[in-house]
Amino acid sequence: MSTTPLVTALNSLKQYIWHPCPLEACKTTGQIKRFIHVSTDEVYGETEEDAVVGNHEASQLLPTNPYSATKAGAEMLVMAYGRSYGLPVITTRGNNVYGPNQFPEKLIPKFILLAMKGKTLPIHGDGSNVRSYLYCEDVAEAFEVILHKAPRNNAPAQKSSLKFLIYGRTGWIGGLLGKICDKQGIPYEYGRGRLQERSQLLADIQTVKPTHVFNAAGVTGRPNVDWCETHKPETIRTNVVGTLTLADVCREHGLLVINYATGCIFEFDDAHPLGSGIGFKEEDTPNFTGSFYSKTKAMVEELLKEYDNVCTLRVRMPISSDLSNPRNFITKISRYNKVVNIPNSMTILDELLPISVEMAKRNCRGIWNFTNPGVVSHNEILEMYKKYIDPSFNWVNFTLEEQAKVIVAPRSNNELDASKLKREFPEMLSIKDSLIKYVFEPNKKTSA
Known part of the structure; x- marks a missing residue:
């Protein structure tokens, strides 16, 4: 046959x-x-x-x-x-492997033979492709x-090849990181030292012997960033001095730092208008200086660019499935007497925090817009809250001008371009889809 x-x-x-x-x-x-x-x-x-x-x-x-x-x-x-x-x-x-006795039709021997004969070398495309x-x-x-x-x-060694040192034990993100490590079977310890105390950080590293360091510590203020306006030295001590000290100590020890930063260092402008879908990219210069908190975050982000061992993740208006947590953006706005209604980039922690752990494993570095793709407004979130959680819930809107009368420092409103993160993690959901899957469906109390 x-x-x-x-x-x-x-x-x-x-x-x-x-x-x-x-x-x-x-x-x-x-x-x-x-x-x-x-x-x-x-x-x-x-x-x-x-x-x-x-x-x-x-x-x-x-x-x-x-x-x-x-x-x-x-x-x-x-x-x-x-x-x-x-x-x-x-x-x-x-x-691509090359060397003596390679088949003559392969690129390197082919080019050598053609060049020896004075013949033209065939170039595919414009010649800019690299291998x-x-x-x-x-x-x-x-x-x-x-x-x-x-x-x-x-191999048994591979099971314990990772060990994380996490700063921010008492914080929201730091606590969630510990739970993720428990779930994934990754050994970890929380740092005991204060970020601004170099000797204490050195002691932590010598004791824990980590492979990666996660910095989820920082001053955001209680109950909100207005606190930073009246506590500027304390804010600088942790957000600037502490973060830089940690990055420097880790660099000396060859350790990658996953640094949870903020995207609240931008505001809509002529080049990135509200509703345009044009988001700020990682390389854009911060343009929001309305709050002292944001000033310190923009300052330390710029300085951290000089450290090649840091992966800076710009978190925005973080949300999780724990609707009882007072730091949760949904929890905050559901308790306000009045809310503004502006579309913003946001971070769904249930989806993105595990991605940050994967980024550590992949040795990702530099600045990353750490938000789900797209934007969602306050009203759209509260409409989902009403649909999935509490049908009797109602709210009242007010303008930015009216909001300014009841807060000390202005708030950042922007859209971050998450395409870089999306390329690295194509499975990442858009902000609205992620809200439904990770936040509202698990908390669903209605027949919606």
Whole structure:
């Protein structure tokens, strides 16, 4: 019977996907110490030209051709055998290899041969595309290291490879981080030292020996940021001096700091008008100086740019499923006598705090707008509250001018562009969808 290319391809699929013999053999013998699966970086797909962070082991697999799709599928099988049967698997994703005796049709030998003959070198596109390469002897040495030293999927060391040091134990976000670590089985300890006391921070690091540090400590004021207007030295001590001291100490020890900052350092302007959908990007200069709290946050964010070990997350009007927490934005506005009605970017902690933990694992750095995509207004939130929680709930609006008469410092209103975070975590929900899924559906008390 004649064999067509399609039949040949299907037979290959049967052999390598439907009947994974090497994996089955290793599972059956139970004597294999390491199963190394050699994959490819093509499983990541194309890297965006403006990507700030390169592909890492936890990046989403987005193969763009049949070859890379089969390699991604093979990775899934290897991972499944590791998880289901405890097989000691290791997967490597190498990029383009070059060296002596390489096939002449490959890029580097092809260009060398053409150049030696004085012929034109074929350039695809405009010539600006870049690729990563590995020399063949380096690849061989890398496999030697991986064979003998790489942690396996079931290695005990990997279970405790992370340990977090969290500052902000008594705070809202700090407490939630501890619960996330408990749920994910990540060892952690809360910092005992005051941020502005360098010796105390050093003692914490020496005692805890963390792999990552999370800073959820800071002064926001009680009951609100108006407190900062009359307690400026205290605000500076923690928000500026303390944060910078922590970043500096961690830099000396090679530690990444996930710093929960604020996006309340912007306000709508001519370039970012209200209702335009044009949000402030990470590289934009803060333009809101209405409150002393925001001034200190903008100041420390600018200074932290000089620290390459800091990941700054701009949180805005945080919301969680705990509607009893007085720091929850929904809880706040549901208790106000009157509220303004302005669309804003906001942060759903139930969805985004686990993402911040993943960002630590991915070694993300720099500034990130840490909000769900899109905006939502005060009235839209309260309408959801009325629909899902309390049908009898009512509220009264007032203007910004009227609000100014009952507060000490103006409040920030803005939209942050969350596209950078969305590219890194494509599964992240829009603000309104996230509100429903993580906040209102779990608290639903009506038949809506």
